[in-house]
Structure formats: structure tokens, C-alpha cells
Amino acid sequence: EVFLDHTTLSSLAQYLQGMLPAASPLSGDAVPTAHEHSSTRPVSAPSGAADSALEPVSFAPLEYASRACCRSFAADPVPLRSLSRLLGLLKQETVSGEPKYLYPSAGGLNAVQTYVYVKAGRVEAVPAGMYYYHPATHELMAVGEGVIPQEIMHPANRPVFEKAGFCIFFIAQLAALRPVYDCLSPALALLDAGYMQQLLVSRQHTAGLA
Numbered sequence: 001e002v003f004l005d006h007t008t009l010s011s012l013a014q015y016l017q018g019m020l021p022a023a024s025p026l027s028g029d030a031v032p033t034a035h036e037h038s039s040t041r042p043v044s045a046p047s048g049a050a051d052s053a054l055e056p057v058s059f060a061p062l063e064y065a066s067r068a069c070c071r072s073f074a075a076d077p078v079p080l081r082s083l084s085r086l087l088g089l090l091k092q093e094t095v096s097g098e099p100k101y102l103y104p105s106a107g108g109l110n111a112v113q114t115y116v117y118v119k120a121g122r123v124e125a126v127p128a129g130m131y132y133y134h135p136a137t138h139e140l141m142a143v144g145e146g147v148i149p150q151e152i153m154h155p156a157n158r159p160v161f162e163k164a165g166f167c168i169f170f171i172a173q174l175a176a177l178r179p180v181y182d183c184l185s186p187a188l189a190l191l192d193a194g195y196m197q198q199l200l201v202s203r204q205h206t207a208g209l210a
Contacts, residue, residue, distance in 0.1 A: 092110075
């Protein structure tokens with residue numbers, strides 16, 4: 001619905017910029033480090049409660065390195081094969097006569113759509129513009145031309161966007177969720193987008209992009 005209402009990239013950019021909360025640019029010194037937050041500490045524990053040790057486990061360093069977010073990119077065009085393999089993680093397959101995906105979705109509705117913005121000359125054999133990724137046909141469908149300004153991004157992400165050859169947007173179709181989940185629809189759409197993002201990040205190395 002968003003792309004139907006905003007048929008040009010400039011109109012879309014204005015819409016996305018209007019959705020951003022006010023934020024101040026972050027300096028390198030302002031980024032919190034792992035030891036500065038309490039996400040690894042319990043909020044509270046009952047008096048006298050006993051801890052329970054788990055069996056030790058370990059993973060190869062590659063398991064961590066291959067799942068890290070990339071913030072620097074090669075200047076060469078992204079090979080079409082790499083982009084195809086990455087987006088292919090989101091494609092629909094038929095398994096035992098049923099449509100299936102590699103990620104879970106609320107009610108199996110798959111109401112979060114994928115759009116890809118490609119910069120000029122940055123992806124092999126793909127012209128610049130905005131595309132809808134069709135999961136059933138595994139193709140990029142052109143939906144707009146032009147340039148998306150970096151101002152639509154959060155200030156902390158603008159340097160990353162400037163260097164990237166393409167950018168993926170997840171757009172929720174809440175109209176597909178509301179008849180079933182009503183007021184829970186935005187939260188469930190956010191979970192769906194998180195599943196999709198984590199799938200791409202965790203498998204990016206298989207596409208040659210990490």
C-alpha cells in the first residue's frame with residue numbers, strides 16, 4: 001500500500017523520513033560498548049534461589065564472524081549470483097503441496113514484503129531503482145526509479161547506506177494481519193521482519209556477502 005501511494009522514490013523518501021523519530025547523530029564515542037549495558041545481568045532473583053550449571057558448549061569462531069553485521073563493502077559491483085542467493089532465502093517453496101518459507105510468520109500470512117533499492121552500477125546486470133522481490137517467482141519487479149537520499153536513514157546508519165550497493169526494505173501489509181490479529185498486528189509484523197532479517201544475516205556468508 002505504501003508503494004501504491006508513493007509512486008516515485010522522492011515521494012517514498014519523504015514518507016520514510018516522516019516516519020523517523022527525531023534523533024541526534026551519534027559520535028564514535030557515544031556508541032555503548034558491551035560492558036556498559038545490563039542485558040546479560042538478571043533483573044532480580046528470589047532470595048535463596050540456587051543457580052544451575054549447564055553443560056559446556058562451544059562454537060567455531062566462523063559461526064560468530066559469519067553472522068556479524070557488515071558495515072564496510074567492496075567498491076566492485078555485487079555479483080548477480082550473490083544477490084540472487086541472498087534474496088532466495090526469502091523465496092516461497094512448495095513442500096508437500098503447501099507454500100513454505102525458511103522463516104516463521106504469524107498465522108502463516110507472510111504479510112511482510114521485501115523491496116530492494118539498487119544504486120547505479122552497484123549490482124551486476126540490475127539497473128538502478130526500487131524493486132519488489134516476488135517470493136513465488138524469485139524475481140525483482142521494477143516499481144520505481146530515481147535516488148533515495150541518505151537523509152531518510154537514522155543518522156548512525158547514513159555512512160553505511162552511503163557505502164552500500166543495495167538496500168533492503170521490509171514493508172508490512174497490516175491489512176492482511178488486522179482481520180486475524182487486530183491490535184497485535186504491528187508487533188507481529190515486527191517479529192516477522194526480525195525473522196527475515198536474522199535469516200539473511202545468518203546466511204549472508206553462503207551468498208558470498210560476508
